[in-house]
Amino acid sequence: MPAPLDAIDIKILELMQKDASLSTGELAERVGLSQSPCWRRIQRLREEGYIKGIVAVVDHEKLGYKMQIFAQVKMTTLTEAERANFYKAINSIPEIQDCWTVFGEMDAMMKILAPDVAWYQDFIFSVLLKLPGVVDVRSIVTLGAQKSSQAVPLVARQFR
Amino acid sequence: MPAPLDAIDIKILELMQKDASLSTGELAERVGLSQSPCWRRIQRLREEGYIKGIVAVVDHEKLGYKMQIFAQVKMTTLTEAERANFYKAINSIPEIQDCWTVFGEMDAMMKILAPDVAWYQDFIFSVLLKLPGVVDVRSIVTLGAQKSSQAVPLVARQFR
DNA sequence: TATGAAAAGATAATCCC
DNA sequence: GGGATTATCTTTTCATA
Numbered sequence: 001m002p003a004p005l006d007a008i009d010i011k012i013l014e015l016m017q018k019d020a021s022l023s024t025g026e027l028a029e030r031v032g033l034s035q036s037p038c039w040r041r042i043q044r045l046r047e048e049g050y051i052k053g054i055v056a057v058v059d060h061e062k063l064g065y066k067m068q069i070f071a072q073v074k075m076t077t078l079t080e081a082e083r084a085n086f087y088k089a090i091n092s093i094p095e096i097q098d099c100w101t102v103f104g105e106m107d108a109m110m111k112i113l114a115p116d117v118a119w120y121q122d123f124i125f126s127v128l129l130k131l132p133g134v135v136d137v138r139s140i141v142t143l144g145a146q147k148s149s150q151a152v153p154l155v156a157r158q159f160r
Numbered sequence: 161m162p163a164p165l166d167a168i169d170i171k172i173l174e175l176m177q178k179d180a181s182l183s184t185g186e187l188a189e190r191v192g193l194s195q196s197p198c199w200r201r202i203q204r205l206r207e208e209g210y211i212k213g214i215v216a217v218v219d220h221e222k223l224g225y226k227m228q229i230f231a232q233v234k235m236t237t238l239t240e241a242e243r244a245n246f247y248k249a250i251n252s253i254p255e256i257q258d259c260w261t262v263f264g265e266m267d268a269m270m271k272i273l274a275p276d277v278a279w280y281q282d283f284i285f286s287v288l289l290k291l292p293g294v295v296d297v298r299s300i301v302t303l304g305a306q307k308s309s310q311a312v313p314l315v316a317r318q319f320r
Numbered sequence: 321t322a323t324g325a326a327a328a329g330a331t332a333a334t335c336c337c
Numbered sequence: 338g339g340g341a342t343t344a345t346c347t348t349t350t351c352a353t354a
Contacts, residue, residue: 016216052217056176060312094313100302142260152220153254159282
């Protein structure tokens with residue numbers, strides 16, 4: 001059974017989810033450890049899956065994707081096989097960054113990256129509506145992001 | 161004026177947004193260059209902002225955040241100062257991972273990380289509804305992610 | 321102007337305490 | 338967990354095309 005995280009582990013995660021290009025030595029200094037134990041902790045955090053990976057954050061706007069759109073999708077009831085096809089399809093479409101199953105009126109919600117409106121309109125008809133089981137798409141177009149983060153909160157919020 | 165990206169730059173971005181823990185040497189080999197030119201390209205991609213940063217992806221479920229929720233928020237018209245306060249507030253709340261201004265019925269859309277339903281209910285009343293200008297919150301609870309990615313598409317999709 | 325080989329410097333990874 | 342060592346990688350330099 002893996003050991004639970006202590007305050008230093010949390011601190012390491014906090015620093016690394018902001019900037020993982022910091023060297024082990026720098027991290028060690030900031031959390032008050034020497035290099036070897038800090039390196040061992042990072043290793044453990046990766047092995048035990050607390051850190052899922054180290055990735056470069058690419059600027060989507062500089063690459064021509066000016067729009068972020070949420071597509072709420074209504075679907076028919078799918079068989080096991082159709083569902084598998086659906087998953088395979090969305091995972092092969094890079095413009096669909098995320099896809100969640102949701103409660104309520106609609107059945108799925110997708111976050112989509114698009115160069116412009118014309119492209120997106122084409123995308124709805126040529127791609128989204130041709131996905132297995134998709135019968136309707138309602139789009140929520142975003143105008144701009146006030147906050148954009150992948151960071152996970154590392155201090156539990158208290159209500160009182 | 162920065163030089164436009166060529167096929168090798170694109171390949172580097174593609175690899176690094178999947179795994180930025182690859183060494184320059186490994187990347188170089190995979191894109192068909194030797195280390196120095198590959199290193200210089202990476203440097204340039206960072207300097208010119210194509211790569212916004214290198215971060216650790218932390219597993220939110222392992223840290224107790226089992227729920228991902230979309231909160232659609234209706235707001236009053238804000239003055240410049242109120243708007244600044246709103247931005248400051250959402251940026252200081254780590255459970256709000258993203259916030260977009262949106263077209264349509266609602267005014268903002270937030271992606272929120274929550275440990276459980278009870279916590280989220282508290283969060284709505286103790287935090288969300290107390291944000292400057294917020295008058296209503298409608299929540300879309302996700303049941304599970306079929307796809308979850310930060311990756312930006314690096315090959316333009318063709319329709320025909 | 322961009323490349324590649326190689327040197328110098330820094331960091332990661334392993335050892336032992 | 339810490340200190341010291343070795344292996345590896347990053348970064349700079351320089352010669353070349």
